[in-house]
Amino acid sequence: GAGVSQTPSNKVTEKGKYVELRCDPISGHTALYWYRQSLGQGPEFLIYFQGTGAADDSGLPNDRFFAVRPEGSVSTLKIQRTERGDSAVYLCASTSIGKAGLYEQYFGPGTRLTVT
Amino acid sequence: SQQGEEDPQALSIQEGENATMNCSYKTSINNLQWYRQNSGRGLVHLILIRSNEREKHSGRLRVTLDTSKKSSSLLITASRAADTASYFCATRSYNTDKLIFGTGTRLQVFP
Numbered sequence: 058g059a060g061v062s063q064t065p066s067n068k069v070t071e072k073g074k075y076v077e078l079r080c081d082p083i084s085g086h087t088a089l090y091w092y093r094q095s096l097g098q099g100p101e102f103l104i105y106f107q108g109t110g111a112a113d114d115s116g117l118p119n120d121r122f123f124a125v126r127p128e129g130s131v132s133t134l135k136i137q138r139t140e141r142g143d144s145a146v147y148l149c150a151s152t153s154i155g156k157a158g159l160y161e162q163y164f165g166p167g168t169r170l171t172v173t
Numbered sequence: 174s175q176q177g178e179e180d181p182q183a184l185s186i187q188e189g190e191n192a193t194m195n196c197s198y199k200t201s202i203n204n205l206q207w208y209r210q211n212s213g214r215g216l217v218h219l220i221l222i223r224s225n226e227r228e229k230h231s232g233r234l235r236v237t238l239d240t241s242k243k244s245s246s247l248l249i250t251a252s253r254a255a256d257t258a259s260y261f262c263a264t265r266s267y268n269t270d271k272l273i274f275g276t277g278t279r280l281q282v283f284p
Binding site for chain 2: 088090092098099100101102105107112113116146148150152160161162163164165166167
């Protein structure tokens, strides 16, 4: 596709519910990143995939958060037993590897998650 | 945790003036990138500077990097109302591919 797409654009859920957020990266990009951005803050790293495997999941806040990328393209971020503190914009990015292994990341528009 | 600290937190200027934003970070880096964000949603990559570079230009943008001070600055010359947005620095270290973002500078350019 032309860019990174994320669905849904907005999600409102009740505390304790389960949610799935989807990311479609740019075609051909092997690396995919998830970030979370709270109001007035910069994006905070959650997890990074290289192909199908999670290369770095050190940013996941706890075991309620899980992400998959089974075929090395689309990724789903899953949040169990949502809490009000999970409310944020969840951003997905994919990477084009340029010369010398430098990376600029292409971001999707984000999913705004609101937990009531 | 966020590595970068940016200042000022907010900046208001008139069209035509220059805007300078500063970023400080904590650890050794492979490169530093600047991103722009409108309305709290998707980020757009502006410019990337490698750790062995000291200055880089792209159109009206000028970025400097001082690795001895662990700091960078972004200069936007001849600002326009359309430059109104939040600007973030992000660093990439050698042993990881993730980006660590700063706290951001909110720029308002008045026509």
